[in-house]
Amino acid sequence: MTAPETQASIGYADFGTWYDEYRTRVLDPALAAAMTSLQATLDEALSDRDRTRIRRISGRVKSKRRAWRKLKRLLREGTITTVDDVPTAIRDLVGLRITCTNLRDIEMVQAALDGLPLPGKSPMGLCFDPTSERDYVLEPKESGYRGWHVNLQVGIDIENKATPVTIELQVRTLLQDSWGELTHEDSYSKDGELPPLVEVLSKRMADLFATLDDIAEDLRSELDRLDQAAVTEPGSSDTSALDLQSEQAADAASVLVARWSELDRPVDLASLAWRLQAEFGAEISDGWFGAGSFKQFLLQSIPEAVLSTGRQAYLLPARLETEPSPAPETATLTNDVPGGARALRRVDAGFPLLEAPRWETLFVQLAEAWRRIGKLESNARSVNRLTRSARDRSRSTGDTLSRRHLDYVAKSLLAAEGDGSPLDAEAIARTFSDLTLQRMTDLRIIGERDHKQRAQIRRWLGTDPDGA
Structure with missing residues (x-):
């Protein structure tokens, strides 16, 4: 249905008619498809243990009343003139929410989503738009709200044609979600201001919950350390x-x-x-x-x-080949990512699968940030400092890099042997390439004599294959 072209003619009745038809035909099927695809993505990427960290996955279609309230503001701003513009102007008509246990579980979900194709690459599948990330964990809203948001895209069949629908995904910890429930943050009109006392108390509660999240993270780190020790270190038993x-x-x-x-x-x-x-x-x-x-x-x-x-x-698997056969040609060429890298990603959900040119950008930004900071120690504080500096620099150039990708490489570099002195981009690429190949060898993903696959990995990471 096409609405009249004048702003004044878009009344609630016209919008309501359009909404009811569009919800039945597009929004409800998109929600069902996105829920199914998201669950399958997490099941594939996460271990049994990690899946227990996901407490809830829920979804909703924005109600007619809330969609109308948002539409009225867009009409006043002159950014929309017909209801046919609504799906592109209001990006959260369909929303998903993942509630997990700790802060690091948000990163776990982010890593799982990183393996999804970019929008347009999988017409009927679930896609991930990294350019749409809004990290309110690092940079909370003025209200105190914390969470991580990103846009997904799912394709649905409408009249035998794949039609992409945007889905907003929110990922929160239990405490972040509890804050939203206790303060009724989603219930207040975006057009109005919160009552002063409510605003002050909500912000105080958000800060307290953030402190509790940090304490819970420290507690989990210590429990994980004890678990790891109990798993691998010999005890006192005979x-x-x-x-x-x-x-x-x-x-x-x-x-x-x-x-x-x-x-x-x-x-x-x-x-x-x-x-x-x-x-x-x-x-x-x-x-x-x-x-x-x-x-x-x-x-x-x-x-x-x-x-x-x-x-x-x-x-290692019982029947894992020492010299694995190359992945199918279609898999090795997708997004310019070698099959060996995809195999490592199946073991390590955090390993970045970037297109080759993105590695060069990442290494250059890390090198410049490291040069400005100077010598770093091998600890979490140094990793965060290096990652934040490199991300801020990339953002200033208009080509923002993913914080978790920077974080992964920074952790690997600072954990490697060395005195923490700055490395240039070429040295970073070479060191990370060596570390990645050694890990693949340890896990028998690539054999010591598999020169072809080793050269593919080095080329992908931007280093000289002759160095293999």
Whole structure:
């Protein structure tokens, strides 16, 4: 339905008729498709353990009343003249919300979405628009609101034609979501101002919840450290006392063997240990049936098991080839990302899959930021400082880089051996390329003698393949 071309003629009745028809034909199907695709994306990208960090996934179509309220403001501003402009002017007619546990879980979701194609690349699938990110965690709204927003796009079939529909996704922690519920932040008109007392109290509550989120993050970091130690470090138990003949130990060992035989990618030991505890109870971690650590119990249960080397231990699949065959040609050429990089992404959800030119931009901005800051220590504060500086510089050029992509590379560089002195862009590219290839080798994604795939990775990261 096309509305009259004059602003004054767009009344509530005309809008209501258009809205009812458009919701049934487009918005409701788009919401259903987006919910299904988002759930599938998270299921594919996240481990069983990580999926428990997602507390809720919900969705809604903006009500007629709220859409009309927003439309009236756009009409006054002169940015819209007909209801046919509404879908492009109001980008949150369809909205999804993910509520997760901690701040780092927001980054986990961001990493999972990074693997989605860009808008227009998958007509009937879910797409991710990185240029639309609004990070209200780093830069809260004046009201105190915190959360991460981004636009997705989903294609639906309308009259045998793929039609893209924009979806706004909000990702919040439990505390950030609770603030919104307690303050009724979504209920106030965007056109008006909050009552002064409500504004002050809401801001105070937001700051308190943000402090609690930080404390919860610190608590989780310490618990994760203890879990990792319990998984990999030998305990005080006598490993000779390991009793796989006990019914529970034998059952647990059988679960590990079955899981190992099903693996199609490396899996970290912490996730395996969590799965056993979820099935048999947390108390099994008290000595791990006499093995002293989960790692020892795993090796006793599966003598043929091979674990990766490196900072984080992974169990390698039972039938993983030492020299894997190249990925299909269509996969290696998509977005100029090699098959080996996609294989690493299946293991490490945070590994960036960028088009080759973006790596050069990222390395240049990191190098300039590092040069300005000077020598850095290997800690979280230095990573945040370097990442923020590089992101701010990229934003000033009009070519904003993703904070999590910068963060991933910065963490890798500062954790590598070195004294923290600034590196130029070429040295950053070379170092990150070496670290990436070593990780792929440790995980048996690429073999030591697989010169073709190693050269592909180096070219993709902007380094000389002859350096392989």
